[in-house]
Amino acid sequence: MEINCETVEHLADLSNFSVSDAENKSLQKDLSEILKYISQLDEVDVSDIEPTYQVFEMENVWREDEILKQEALREDLLALSKEQRDNQIKVPKVL
Amino acid sequence: MKYVPTIGIECHVQLCTKTKLFSEVDNDARGKEPNSCVSPVDYALPGMLPRLNGAAIRYAILAGRAMNCEINAFSRFDRKHYFYPDSPKGYQITQFYQPIIGPGFVELPSGTKIRINHAHLEGDAGKLTHFDSYSLVDLNRVDTPLIEIVSEPDIHSAHDAHDYCKELWRLMCYAGVTYGDLYNGNMRFDVNVSLAPEGSSELGTRAEVKNLNSFRSVERAVEYEISRQSKILDDGSKVIQETLGWNDATGKTTGQRSKEEAKDYRYMPEPDLPPINLSAEFIAEESAKLPMMPNDYREKFGGVIKDDILEILLDYPALMTTLQQLEQSLSGHASARPVVTGEPRSSSVVTSGRSQKALVLVANLFASVLLAEEKSAEYLNDLPTAAQLSDLAEMNEKKELSSTATKEVFLKMFDPGMRGKDARTIAKELGVVQENDLGALEAIVDAVLAKPETQKAQEDFRNGEEKVIGFLVGQVMKESHGKANPSAVQEILRKKLS
Numbered sequence: 001m002e003i004n005c006e007t008v009e010h011l012a013d014l015s016n017f018s019v020s021d022a023e024n025k026s027l028q029k030d031l032s033e034i035l036k037y038i039s040q041l042d043e044v045d046v047s048d049i050e051p052t053y054q055v056f057e058m059e060n061v062w063r064e065d066e067i068l069k070q071e072a073l074r075e076d077l078l079a080l081s082k083e084q085r086d087n088q089i090k091v092p093k094v095l
Numbered sequence: 096m097k098y099v100p101t102i103g104i105e106c107h108v109q110l111c112t113k114t115k116l117f118s119e120v121d122n123d124a125r126g127k128e129p130n131s132c133v134s135p136v137d138y139a140l141p142g143m144l145p146r147l148n149g150a151a152i153r154y155a156i157l158a159g160r161a162m163n164c165e166i167n168a169f170s171r172f173d174r175k176h177y178f179y180p181d182s183p184k185g186y187q188i189t190q191f192y193q194p195i196i197g198p199g200f201v202e203l204p205s206g207t208k209i210r211i212n213h214a215h216l217e218g219d220a221g222k223l224t225h226f227d228s229y230s231l232v233d234l235n236r237v238d239t240p241l242i243e244i245v246s247e248p249d250i251h252s253a254h255d256a257h258d259y260c261k262e263l264w265r266l267m268c269y270a271g272v273t274y275g276d277l278y279n280g281n282m283r284f285d286v287n288v289s290l291a292p293e294g295s296s297e298l299g300t301r302a303e304v305k306n307l308n309s310f311r312s313v314e315r316a317v318e319y320e321i322s323r324q325s326k327i328l329d330d331g332s333k334v335i336q337e338t339l340g341w342n343d344a345t346g347k348t349t350g351q352r353s354k355e356e357a358k359d360y361r362y363m364p365e366p367d368l369p370p371i372n373l374s375a376e377f378i379a380e381e382s383a384k385l386p387m388m389p390n391d392y393r394e395k396f397g398g399v400i401k402d403d404i405l406e407i408l409l410d411y412p413a414l415m416t417t418l419q420q421l422e423q424s425l426s427g428h429a430s431a432r433p434v435v436t437g438e439p440r441s442s443s444v445v446t447s448g449r450s451q452k453a454l455v456l457v458a459n460l461f462a463s464v465l466l467a468e469e470k471s472a473e474y475l476n477d478l479p480t481a482a483q484l485s486d487l488a489e490m491n492e493k494k495e496l497s498s499t500a501t502k503e504v505f506l507k508m509f510d511p512g513m514r515g516k517d518a519r520t521i522a523k524e525l526g527v528v529q530e531n532d533l534g535a536l537e538a539i540v541d542a543v544l545a546k547p548e549t550q551k552a553q554e555d556f557r558n559g560e561e562k563v564i565g566f567l568v569g570q571v572m573k574e575s576h577g578k579a580n581p582s583a584v585q586e587i588l589r590k591k592l593s
Contacts, residue, residue, distance in 0.1 A: 014359060015185075016178045053171060058369040065112050065150035068119035070134045077138055078130060088129050088231035091180045094223065 003031045096329060098290040100321050101298055102256050103248035104313075105285040107241050108267050109219065110154045111274050116218045116240040117145030117188065124235035125279065132235040139183040144367050151240040152371060154272040155195045155216050156381040158242050161270040161388060162211050162263075164199025166378045170215075171370035176361045180232050181220040188238075189217035191362045195371065196242070201266065202390060203258045204406060210247040217241050242272075248287070248298070253321065257314035260284055264310070265389045268412050269437055277308055284313050288320040290328060299324070300334040304341050304348050316341045319348055386437030387419060395422075395444060399451045400458045407462050412437060413475050414461050420481035421457060421488075425450040453488035460505050468506070479508040486518035493531070494580050500527035529580040533587070536571075536579055540587050543570045556592055564588060 008027045012019040019027065074087065083090040115122050118136035136143045159166050173191040194215030200208045218238035224231045244263065250256050264282055268275040275281055289301035302324070304316045324334050339348040387395075389409050396405055396418065408414045419438040422445055445451055465471055479487075487508075491501045500522065507513045507521045522528045530536055543549055549570055552563045564585060571584045 010359070014176070014178060014361075053364040054366070054369060056369065059372040061369045062147040062149035062152065062371075063119070065114050065148050066119065067114050067121050070120060072135050074128075074130050074133065077133060077135070080138070080140070085229075085231060086129070087131075088224070088233050089180070091230050091232055093225065093228055094180055094230050 001035060003028050003035065007031075097293045098299075098321075098325055098328065099293050099295075100251055100253075100317070101248045101289050101291065101301075102250035102252075102317060103287045103301075104246045104250065104256065104259060105287075106244045106246075106260065106263055107219075107283045107285075108158065108244065108263075108273050109281045110151055110158075110240040110242065110272050112148055112150040112154060112240055114148055114150075115238045116148050116151050116216070117238050119146070122239055124239075127235065129231075129233035129235060133237070137183070137234050137237040139185070145188060145238075145365075147368055148240065151216055152195070152373075153381050153384075154240070154270075155214075155242055156373075156378060157270045157385055158244075158267060158272045159196035159199065159214060160382045160385045161266040161272075162196075162199045162201050162214070162244070164211055164214065165197035166373070166382070167193065167195055167197050168373045168375070168378065169193060169370065170195040172216075172365035172368045173362050174365050176363075177358075179220070180230065181223050181237075183221075183234065183237070187218060187220065188365055188368070189243075190215035192364075193370075196244075201246075201259060201262055203255065203262055204393075205255075205258065207255060207258075209249045209255075209259050212245045212247050214242050214244040217243060248289075253314045253317035256286060256317045257310045260313050261310045262389070265409060265412075269388050269415075270385060271437055277310075280308055283308050286313055286317060286320075288317055288324065290321065290324045290334070292328075299328070300336050302334060302337055302339055302348075304339045305351065307341055312341055312343055315343075315346060316348060319346060323348070385440065387415070387440050391440055392419070395419075395441075396454065396458075399445050399454055404458055404462045407466070408458060411461075411466075411475060413478055414465075417478050417481065417484070418454060418458060418461075421484050422450055422454060424481045424485055425453055449492070452492060453485060456488050456491055456501070457484050460502065464502050464505060468509075470509075474509045477509070477514070479505075483508055483518055490518055490522060490528075494582075495529050495531060496522060496527065497529060497580075500525075500529070503527060526576070526578070528578060530575055530578045531580050531583060533583065536575075536583055537587055539574050539579065540571055540584065540591065543567070543574050544591065546570075553592060 005024055005028065008019060008024045008031070078084045078087065078089065081089040112122050114120055115137070118134045120134045120137060121127075121132045124132045136145060156166050170190055170193045172188050174186040175189050175191060176186040178185060194213045196211075196214035198213065199211040201211060202208050219236050219241050221232055221234040221237045224233070246259065250259055264275055264277070267273045267282065273281050284307040286304045286307060287301045288304070289299040291297060291299045302320060304320060307313045307316055320339075327334050338351045340351050341348050392409060392415050393405065400408075408418070416438050426445070426447060445454060465474060468474060487496075487501065487504060490496045490504075491498070496504060503525060504518055504522050504527065507525065508516075508518075513521050513524070519528075530539075544553065549567060552566050555563045556567070567588050568581055568584050571588070572579055572581060
């Protein structure tokens with residue numbers, strides 16, 4: 001897979017990052033190298049092997065439906081965001 | 096040209112579990128402050144891990160069985176990535192590859208069957224409120240458990256789209272997996288509409304109308320899309336595949352964002368949640384908790400209660416539960432199996448004539464008296480018991496209560512001062528019990544016949560003036576303070592005057 005200027009722009013767009021031209025160039029290089037390194041795995045024939053979704057062989061891990069009192073306070077959690085208003089997180093206008 | 100519409104519907108149902116899908120936080124944020132039902136997990140703080148809620152799995156089994164769906168023993172979660180402020184994680188945890196609910200079908204009241212492709216568990220997003228220059232984020236709704244139900248494109252009219260959504264709502268409410276409050280977004284519908292020329296085997300390009308929250312808006316949006324797309328096709332143009340929003344006020348759909356570029360969600364297996372692998376026993380055990388469904392009630396009461404009344408009452412699970420309990424108490428069957436909510440399933444047809452009469456009476460009181468009341472929503476939360484209603488029906492049957500008095504006693508059962516009192520006590524307090532004791536009635540009739548002002552009427556009646564009997568009955572009713580049974584009075588009068 002070729003990583004070009006558009007690929008980096010598309011990826012940055014998906015994560016809402018802005019990328020400068022210089023960063024775009026260096027990311028093209030880095031991502032291409034990472035993909036090349038990983039693509040060594042393509043040499044292995046895995047057609048008969050079931051994909052691995054989990055590395056721990058656990059199943060059916062779930063909890064009871066009981067409310068636990070939360071130690072983290074609303075104020076403390078809200079304080080982690082850059083801006084707040086009326087007990088909500090304030091963000092630039094989105095639509 | 097004539098076109099055939101093809102419609103598929105995706106429906107999101109918020110589950111009424113006590114806690115969220117992945118954290119031990121209160122899932123019922125109704126009437127609560129913004130961001131008061133949140134935890135570090137919902138904020139997706141570094142190092143926080145999801146902890147799966149077992150109740151959501153149980154509810155998914157019930158929801159699936161309510162739609163006649165197969166339950167997949169093996170299912171697992173995936174991450175669906177998108178960047179938006181309503182989702183602090185930057186992805187939604189959903190079941191893209193292996194959903195818990197497999198194929199099934201929903202039968203509409205008309206008998207039409209709509210196939211279900213699958214349904215899966217996923218977390219809801221937070222709520223955004225938009226202002227002029229900024230937006231506010233409330234995370235109370237983050238990771239409320241949802242099941243997303245995906246239908247096959249089996250729907251071919253706006254009317255059936257409406258009926259499908261309404262029946263889904265009933266199924267989910269009867270299964271007890273959601274509060275079913277549409278106004279507050281407990282169920283939301285995305286509708287895909289495409290048109291193809293009549294006789295064509297190929298489907299047309301579809302447009303998707305997102306986030307409809309009432310049956311009526313589903314119906315209107317489909318009607319609008321059919322006419323909009325027909326015009327485009329008639330003009331020889333092409334329908335663009337796009338996502339649309341619905342404006343209830345203008346009655347129009349409008350473009351939201353073009354789907355020219357396929358969305359890139361970069362699905363990957365969720366590494367923080369081990370897969371679900373349910374035993375056949377567990378699935379059977381949970382499935383057995385499914386209570387009476389709308390179709391069970393249709394089968395059971397269909398021959399007894401009129402169809403149009405039954406369909407009205409089916410919109411109120413509490414009324415059906417009460418009717419079922421009434422029938423059980425009349426036929427001497429007590430409900431034994433514990434269920435999540437509602438009544439255990441049993442569709443034996445009602446055969447006893449007495450039960451049938453009582454059920455019809457109570458069903459009519461529900462439909463024409465209770466639901467007509469201004470406070471009916473409040474009343475539905477606190478209905479009279481089966482025993483109270485059974486007594487009421489019996490008094491009516493024995494003519495101890497006239498039909499007017501029956502309605503009066505029924506309504507008094509919702510009065511805070513009378514609540515819980517049995518029908519007879521209420522009827523006595525209201526003084527509306529009809530006198531059926533023939534001895535006592537005869538005495539009253541004799542007293543009336545002895546009065547000078549009735550002598551002329553008696554003579555007229557004997558001379559063949561039939562209609563004066565009404566006057567005489569009225570005199571007796573007056574003497575008895577309205578408690579005499581008019582038909583019994585008339586019978587006695589006729590005997591005495593013959």
